[in-house]
Amino acid sequence: MLASVDHINFAGLAHPVAFINSESLYPYLQTIMRDWVINRIEPDDARPPVITIQKTEAGFERRSNWLSNPAVFSDPVDAACDMIVDLIHAYVANHKDMLCLHCAAVEFNQGLVVFPNAYRAGKSTLSLKLVESGGRLFTDDVLPISNQGDAGLALGILPRLRLPLPDQISSNFAKFVENRCGSQNDRYLYVRLDLSDQAALGTTAPIRGITILQREKNAEPQLSEIKKSTVVKDMILRNFARQKPGLEIVDRLYSIVEKAACYRLQYDNLEQASNLLKEVFG
Amino acid sequence: MIPSSSKKKKEICKENSIYVRNPKIAQRRVDDSVFLIDPDTDRVFYLDALSFGIWNLLEKPIRMNDAVNIVQQAFPGTSSGKIARDVSTLMNRMHRRHLVLTGA
Numbered sequence: 001m002l003a004s005v006d007h008i009n010f011a012g013l014a015h016p017v018a019f020i021n022s023e024s025l026y027p028y029l030q031t032i033m034r035d036w037v038i039n040r041i042e043p044d045d046a047r048p049p050v051i052t053i054q055k056t057e058a059g060f061e062r063r064s065n066w067l068s069n070p071a072v073f074s075d076p077v078d079a080a081c082d083m084i085v086d087l088i089h090a091y092v093a094n095h096k097d098m099l100c101l102h103c104a105a106v107e108f109n110q111g112l113v114v115f116p117n118a119y120r121a122g123k124s125t126l127s128l129k130l131v132e133s134g135g136r137l138f139t140d141d142v143l144p145i146s147n148q149g150d151a152g153l154a155l156g157i158l159p160r161l162r163l164p165l166p167d168q169i170s171s172n173f174a175k176f177v178e179n180r181c182g183s184q185n186d187r188y189l190y191v192r193l194d195l196s197d198q199a200a201l202g203t204t205a206p207i208r209g210i211t212i213l214q215r216e217k218n219a220e221p222q223l224s225e226i227k228k229s230t231v232v233k234d235m236i237l238r239n240f241a242r243q244k245p246g247l248e249i250v251d252r253l254y255s256i257v258e259k260a261a262c263y264r265l266q267y268d269n270l271e272q273a274s275n276l277l278k279e280v281f282g
Numbered sequence: 283m284i285p286s287s288s289k290k291k292k293e294i295c296k297e298n299s300i301y302v303r304n305p306k307i308a309q310r311r312v313d314d315s316v317f318l319i320d321p322d323t324d325r326v327f328y329l330d331a332l333s334f335g336i337w338n339l340l341e342k343p344i345r346m347n348d349a350v351n352i353v354q355q356a357f358p359g360t361s362s363g364k365i366a367r368d369v370s371t372l373m374n375r376m377h378r379r380h381l382v383l384t385g386a
Contacts, residue, residue: 229312245324247310250319257312
């Protein structure tokens with residue numbers, strides 16, 4: 001059987017992605033990467049694919065510059081989801097002046113607030129809860145930092161929740177998610193937010209707050225100021241764009257942290273967290 | 283003798299050796315913490331309070347045993363053996379990471 005090979009261009013990336021017998025992934029990628037212009041192009045020797053994904057008996061097998069070994073996923077949602085990690089690496093590689101933080105970010109009345117990633121702290125679920133409460137999502141996972149004014153930049157990629165959803169979520173929030181169900185499998189659910197709930201690709205906003213999440217069972221809800229050094233240290237760990245000199249990265253991160261209100265949010269459930277954040281950031 | 287860097291991974295710092303900051307290393311102070319940046323590798327190191335104290339001592343060339351004595355004066359209630367071990371561990375670690383240079 002002849003292999004079907006497509007070179008797919010993701011607008012904003014310098015190189016295309018080669019899909020070999022993998023066109024069944026297109027609908028997932030087109031939905032999840034909500035604002036990205038994705039189109040088929042003619043193969044061009046000057047622009048070789050930076051990622052190759054091929055349907056094999058084992059599943060969708062992906063190779064890229066950012067993988068030491070091929071990644072294989074039998075489930076198309078998992079395959080698309082993991083491929084987005086590589087697409088973000090490609091995006092960062094094409095935007096050498098940007099920093100890129102592993103974090104969630106939500107815009108409040110007071111401005112953009114960043115939630116650096118912490119293991120199982122629930123940043124995606126909290127981000128969506130904040131959207132349900134009136135905030136605008138910039139990202140639930142990755143935030144590029146523009147070299148112009150160190151503003152956060154929205155990537156227009158739908159947020160993803162881990163399933164099952166926590167037991168204690170309110171019925172309103174459950175309904176909010178239910179009404180926006182996108183691609184999903186037994187582990188993950190993408191949430192289809194529209195432009196009023198999630199900033200469009202390329203939208204920028206200055207970072208006004210940084211909040212380190214600390215979710216603990218039965219914890220007293222508390223939002224407390226923390227030392228800038230703690231936040232700088234955390235942000236250094238969350239930045240995965242390392243194309244600029246280390247000193248410049250530290251200086252830029254410090255400059256961002258210096259201008260932001262920095263807190264640690266200790267919480268047990270989403271309602272507590274959302275109420276405290278709205279009190280401070282509007 | 284002019285201090286020089288060493289690439290031997292497990293070299294043990296000697297008490298009579300002289301140590302000094304690697305002049306290439308950049309530092310940034312935030313609150314009471316310090317970040318060191320190696321421009322050759324772009325690695326960033328975070329110094330806790332004790333490491334920062336040692337880093338301050340290393341502004342000028344200093345022998346290991348002199349550094350131990352100074353730290354001992356700051357923590358008179360801590361056993362000299364523990365302080366010597368802690369200082370030695372820190373100096374070794376900084377040396378392995380090329381943050382400090384050493385000479386005999």
